[in-house]
Amino acid sequence: MSLKEFLLTIWFGKDKALAKIAEEDNGYDYFPVSVLVADPEANLTLHRFLLTSLDSAKTRPISVMGADYEVGVVSINPAPQIPPFQTPTAVSGS
Amino acid sequence: MNLAFPALCILLLALPGILFRKAFARAALPMPLMSGSGQHRVNKYPVSIRPFTEEICIGLVWTILLHVMWLMLWSIPCLAQFMPTFDDAIVVVHGPGSLDAKDYSSAIHRLVEKRLCIATYFITLYAASFLLGRLTLWIVRDFHLDHSWMMVRLEDQWFYFLNGEIFKFSEFKQFFQGPVPKISGTYVSLVVTQSGADYLYKGFLWDFHLDRDGGLDRLVLHHAIRAKFDPPAGKDEAGTKTSGQPSDTSETVVENLNRVENLKEAKNNSDELSITDAGWKFQRVSSQLFTVRYADCKTLACTYFYVRKRKPE
Numbered sequence: 001m002s003l004k005e006f007l008l009t010i011w012f013g014k015d016k017a018l019a020k021i022a023e024e025d026n027g028y029d030y031f032p033v034s035v036l037v038a039d040p041e042a043n044l045t046l047h048r049f050l051l052t053s054l055d056s057a058k059t060r061p062i063s064v065m066g067a068d069y070e071v072g073v074v075s076i077n078p079a080p081q082i083p084p085f086q087t088p089t090a091v092s093g094s
Numbered sequence: 095m096n097l098a099f100p101a102l103c104i105l106l107l108a109l110p111g112i113l114f115r116k117a118f119a120r121a122a123l124p125m126p127l128m129s130g131s132g133q134h135r136v137n138k139y140p141v142s143i144r145p146f147t148e149e150i151c152i153g154l155v156w157t158i159l160l161h162v163m164w165l166m167l168w169s170i171p172c173l174a175q176f177m178p179t180f181d182d183a184i185v186v187v188h189g190p191g192s193l194d195a196k197d198y199s200s201a202i203h204r205l206v207e208k209r210l211c212i213a214t215y216f217i218t219l220y221a222a223s224f225l226l227g228r229l230t231l232w233i234v235r236d237f238h239l240d241h242s243w244m245m246v247r248l249e250d251q252w253f254y255f256l257n258g259e260i261f262k263f264s265e266f267k268q269f270f271q272g273p274v275p276k277i278s279g280t281y282v283s284l285v286v287t288q289s290g291a292d293y294l295y296k297g298f299l300w301d302f303h304l305d306r307d308g309g310l311d312r313l314v315l316h317h318a319i320r321a322k323f324d325p326p327a328g329k330d331e332a333g334t335k336t337s338g339q340p341s342d343t344s345e346t347v348v349e350n351l352n353r354v355e356n357l358k359e360a361k362n363n364s365d366e367l368s369i370t371d372a373g374w375k376f377q378r379v380s381s382q383l384f385t386v387r388y389a390d391c392k393t394l395a396c397t398y399f400y401v402r403k404r405k406p407e
Contacts, residue, residue: 026272026273026275027404027405028275028402028403028404028405029402029403029404029405030275030276030278030400030401030402031278031401031402031403032278032279032401033278033279033298033399033401035401036401037298037316037317043317046399047296047317047319047376050281050296050397050399051296062401067403068403069401069402069403070401070402070403071399071400071401072275072399072400072402073397073398073399074258074261074274074275074277074398074399074400076261076266076269076270
């Protein structure tokens with residue numbers, strides 16, 4: 001238990017603390033990349049995914065020694081838009 | 095001797111703030127207190143490399159705060175009673191130069207009588223300053239206070255960029271629809287010139303090192319692959335000319351066909367040492383770790399990815 005979990009448990013109580021942590025994790029357990037690169041086939045699959053799916057919002061399942069993981073790219077698409085009150089500085093026309 | 099002693103006293107007085115800053119802002123070495131999230135890469139903390147004068151100023155502010163805090167603590171009745179007089183401190187720091195030798199001598203005698211108490215005060219203050227610096231850093235990092243508050247953010251832009259923590263900054267969170275996923279790794283792409291030719295390297299970030307000025311000095315990648323970087327002249331990867339005009343349809347089709355052929359070739363190729371993408375054939379770098387000087391890189395790009403599994407209900 002990390003210090004954060006410990007303090008959350010004291011402050012909110014165990015059930016609420018666990019719910020708060022689960023909400024932050026969005027219902028997933030996150031793993032380091034080392035769980036994939038140790039397997040040569042998964043390593044290659046991960047390379048291919050990262051080479052070809054940079055703009056994809058979809059995740060890709062990867063299986064490593066019987067365990068199924070999904071891989072995704074952190075993307076800020078759609079790109080932030082310029083607020084409407086800002087006008088382009090380039091001058092066009094006469 | 096007359097010059098050196100007051101200088102030594104000033105150094106001893108200013109040391110708590112310096113130690114605090116050293117422990118808080120220069121803790122690049124791994125720390126045993128790290129909680130589990132960062133175990134997939136070298137466990138390190140951001141550093142804060144500021145100009146010397148700025149660092150001294152910040153250190154002096156912390157010195158005053160730490161002395162005030164420690165003196166208040168030491169004046170508690172149940173603890174050792176120690177409250178130096180302001181006059182004695184000034185006399186010692188100023189030195190005997192323009193003072194009456196009798197006053198100076200009596201002040202020194204009073205301090206010598208309390209030498210054990212003074213030594214204990216300073217030794218415990220130094221230890222507490224260092225531990226407090228580390229504790230502050232741990233709290234800031236463990237509770238992600240540096241993501242929310244710029245005031246406690248360390249001056250290590252490379253650390254936050256290369257680890258993808260910029261996405262968690264309060265000012266950037268607005269770009270995401272939902273919660274920002276925890277980043278499992280950073281996929282680094284860089285172009286390096288070797289023997290007159292450009293090579294595109296891609297690999298997973300393992301570690302990085304900064305130089306004395308806080309600039310990026312060296313990157314360490316693992317499971318790196320490389321390809322000769324020679325994109326078709328006048329066209330970029332998306333099939334558009336560099337002038338911004340779309341390329342001819344026939345050219346695009348030919349390029350796409352080439353790409354499909356390359357992908358088929360890679361698929362059929364049982365040799366696991368090659369990956370083909372965008373017309374470039376990658377080869378695995380046959381080493382555990384690959385290090386490159388940032389000064390040798392023409393470009394650097396990072397892709398942040400996550401590896402996750404849905405929690406069992």
